[in-house]
Amino acid sequence: MVDFALRPSTAADVEAVAEIRARVMRPDLERLGRYDPHRVRQRLRDGFEPAHTWTVLVSGEVAGCVALRPEGDAYWLEHFYLVPALQGRGVGSAVLRGLLARCDAERATARLNVLAGSPAARLYERHGFAVESADAVDVFMVRPPSATAAVTAGRGA
Template sequence: MDIEWLVELRAEVLRADLARLGAFDEHRVRERMRAAFRPQNTQVIVVDGADAGSISLREEQDARWIEHFCLAPSAQNRGIGSAVLEQVLPTKDPRSFKLNVLQGSPARRLYERFGFAACEQDEVDGV
């Protein structure tokens, strides 16, 4: 798995929202991905035979976290995010799923359609 491709994809996908929030930093957005990356938790999303995104699932004792769920702009608004969540969310595991999403991000609509609700938030993220 090419971490640098994922780092660049994350920077590209988050750029507009982070800039809108006054929080985009070219170096920080990439370093956060490198620091948090766990290849064993990450799956590459392939669309039409090409790598188009990623999703990571991190398990904790009381919750499962969806992290680094990024789709290339060319793969957005095509139902791909919904298809990925439809595969990830059904489980017999009683722990809830959690995630962070940037304030005002269009991705919030996707998560809300799948029953996610804000639990807490700060000036950048909502959970």
């Protein structure tokens, strides 16, 4: 696996991660007939909340981002993008494990949506997410807190 670091995002990260989002999402958006080079970047800009976002760094360079936004008793996993060269190399799984451990410790459900047909859905399924609903464009997935974490938390561990 590639060595990486996570750091809290700042407003200054938005353009770099908007570019990464555009690169990562382009194949799926083109397949769905929905690619717009301005809109793909603007949607990230519009939803970017540094307080809930981490930037992925590899060799000191911005290589991705991920957000975990609280909503009620759940978290929404959002804006999870890694440059294509890092995909399939264990970085996404490592980042996801850390975020899900936080959800489990808080006994919080994790939710996300992914584009229909996106290979990213397999990553999420491997980490316990299941399809909650879907349409022609979006697949909404949910993962309840791990039963093991809930039992451990209940014992005061």
